[in-house]
Amino acid sequence: MREFDFELALCAHLEREGRLVSRQLGGAVHGRRVLDTVVVKPGPEFDERAAITPERLPTAAIESNVGPGRARYWKDAFDCHPDRAERAVELAAERGFFERERRGGRTYVRQTTRYPDWFDGIVAIENKPDLGRPGDLESQLRTDVSLALADRVVLATASYVTGAHLNRIPEEVGVWRFDPDSGTIDVRREATPLPTDDAGVELLEEGPVRTDVRIVDSVEKARARRKLAERAYGKGWRSFDYPTCERCSPDSDGIPYCQWKGRAVRESDDCGPDCGGYEAADPPAVDGDSLRAERTPWRADPDGRRRRQSGLDRFG
Numbered sequence: 001m002r003e004f005d006f007e008l009a010l011c012a013h014l015e016r017e018g019r020l021v022s023r024q025l026g027g028a029v030h031g032r033r034v035l036d037t038v039v040v041k042p043g044p045e046f047d048e049r050a051a052i053t054p055e056r057l058p059t060a061a062i063e064s065n066v067g068p069g070r071a072r073y074w075k076d077a078f079d080c081h082p083d084r085a086e087r088a089v090e091l092a093a094e095r096g097f098f099e100r101e102r103r104g105g106r107t108y109v110r111q112t113t114r115y116p117d118w119f120d121g122i123v124a125i126e127n128k129p130d131l132g133r134p135g136d137l138e139s140q141l142r143t144d145v146s147l148a149l150a151d152r153v154v155l156a157t158a159s160y161v162t163g164a165h166l167n168r169i170p171e172e173v174g175v176w177r178f179d180p181d182s183g184t185i186d187v188r189r190e191a192t193p194l195p196t197d198d199a200g201v202e203l204l205e206e207g208p209v210r211t212d213v214r215i216v217d218s219v220e221k222a223r224a225r226r227k228l229a230e231r232a233y234g235k236g237w238r239s240f241d242y243p244t245c246e247r248c249s250p251d252s253d254g255i256p257y258c259q260w261k262g263r264a265v266r267e268s269d270d271c272g273p274d275c276g277g278y279e280a281a282d283p284p285a286v287d288g289d290s291l292r293a294e295r296t297p298w299r300a301d302p303d304g305r306r307r308r309q310s311g312l313d314r315f316g
Contacts, residue, residue: 001129001130001158001180002129002263003036003127003128003129004264004266005180005263005264006127006129006156006158006178006180007023007036007037007127008237008253008255008264009178009180009183009255009264010037010125010127010156010178010180011023011037011237012253012254012255013178013180013183013185014037014039015237015253015291015292015295015296016183016253016295018295018296018297019039019040019041019296020039020040020041020042020232020233020296020297020298021037021038021039021232021236021237021296022037022038022040022231022232022233022235022236022237022239023036023037023038023235023237023239024036024239025038025228025231025232025235026228026231027124027144027149027150027228028147028149028202029147029149029200029202029214029216029220029221029224030202030204030214030216031143031202031203031204031205031214033140033143033144035124035125035126035144035150036125036126036127037124037125037127037156037237038122038123038124038125038150038228038232039122039123039125040119040121040122040123040229040232040233041119041120041121041122041123042118042119042120042297043117043118043119043120043121044117044120045116045117045118046116046118046119046297047297048113048116048118049116049118049119049233050118050297050298050299050302051113051299051302051303051304052095052096052097052112052113052302052304053095053096053097053302053304054234054289054298054299054300054301054302055095055234056230056231056233056234056235057091057092057095057097057115057230057234058087058088058091058092059088059223059226059227059230060078060080060084060085060087060088061088061089061091061092061097061098062115062226062230063079063223064077064078064079064085064088065077065078065079066098066109066110066111067110067111067114068110068111068112068113068114069110070110071101071108071109071110072108072109072110073106073107073108074086074089074100074107074108074109077109089107089109092109093109096112096304097111097112097113097115098110098111098112099112112304118229119229121151121152122149122150122151122152122225122228122229122232123150123151123152123153123154123191124144124149124150124152124153124154125153125154125155125156125176126140126141126144126153126154126155126156127156127157128155128156128157128159129157129158129159130157130158130159131157131159131161131165132159134168137155137169138168138169139203139206141153141155141169141170141173142170142203143202143203144173145170145172145173145194146200146201146202146203146213147200147201147202147203147216147221148194148195148196148198148200148221149196149200149221149224149225149228150194150196150228151193151194151196152174152191152192152193152194153170153172153173153174153191153194154173154174154175154176154191155169155173155174155175155176156176156178156185157175157176157177157178158177158178158179158180159177160177161175161177161188166188166189171192172191172192172194173189173191173192174187174189174190174191174192175187175188175189176188196221196225197218198218199215199216199217199218199221200215200216200221201213201214201215201216202214202215202216233298236288236292236298238254238286238288238291238292240256240266240267241267241268241283242256242267242283242284242286243256243258243265243267243270243271243283244267244271244280244281244282244283245258245271245275245277245278245279245280245281246279246280246281247259247260247277247278247279248265248271248281248283248284249284250284250286253291254286254288254291256284258270258271258277259277260275260276260277260278261277
């Protein structure tokens with residue numbers, strides 16, 4: 001089974017269990033690492049986060065000195081490049097986290113609500129349906145464990161898992177054998193909780209005679225975890241384009257299933273005029289947001305926290 005098909009099937013299964021799922025997210029602080037699947041566990045103030053916006057909140061806005069009290073001149077509230085700060089203000093206002101007002105030709109901002117403590121754990125899943133073709137699996141998992149950006153790291157596979165397989169990967173990594181056809185997970189090894197509150201070691205580059213690493217302190221890690229959780233919240237897992245083909249028939253999970261190939265297809269790789277079964281058509285209409293909202297606590301259309309009576313956000 002191809003990794004793309006396997007990954008979508010696993011995401012759909014986890015979402016049907018009510019979990020917040022995303023895919024293909026950056027999982028590094030200073031290096032390069034893309035996490036196949038990310039599961040975020042809601043925390044005590046999740047409802048407060050869900051009430052703000054269904055989209056990602058910009059990191060610079062969250063980390064700014066803008067609060068829910070007195071409005072501040074926006075340039076005095078950010079410790080970053082002015083262009084990044086201005087973009088963060090725009091996004092935060094569009095998404096209902098900031099509200100703005102004009103005073104003497106200047107823009108002042110305040111939070112509509114304080115940023116909540118909304119997530120209570122992150123699980124990073126590496127998808128490798130065929131363990132006979134491991135690629136850089138061992139190095140990737142060692143990086144995830146030593147950095148400890150996620151609370152738990154899991155390897156998901158469709159292969160039969162042997163003792164030799166288990167011995168080749170870090171013992172902290174959990175192992176799931178997932179059957180996409182039956183939608184069942186056989187937990188071959190439980191994942192060990194990782195020290196996310198401590199400093200981590202990030203593998204940057206590994207060569208035959210030299211390995212470059214960098215220490216990531218607890219503050220950096222906390223920021224990266226919050227950024228990862230926000231990206232997962234805003235992106236979800238249906239971030240792919242649907243094929244413009246008559247033969248694409250998405251299933252009940254919104255997975256782009258191709259009748260011609262008899263499997264899920266990635267629009268960018270598998271579909272187009274070069275395919276023998278291609279029949280040009282408009283892409284299928286799939287309401288992924290509704291599916292996500294039905295199955296998880298994520299809200300597609302929250303009321304927001306903007307104080308309508310305040311008269312803010314007026315520009316003249």
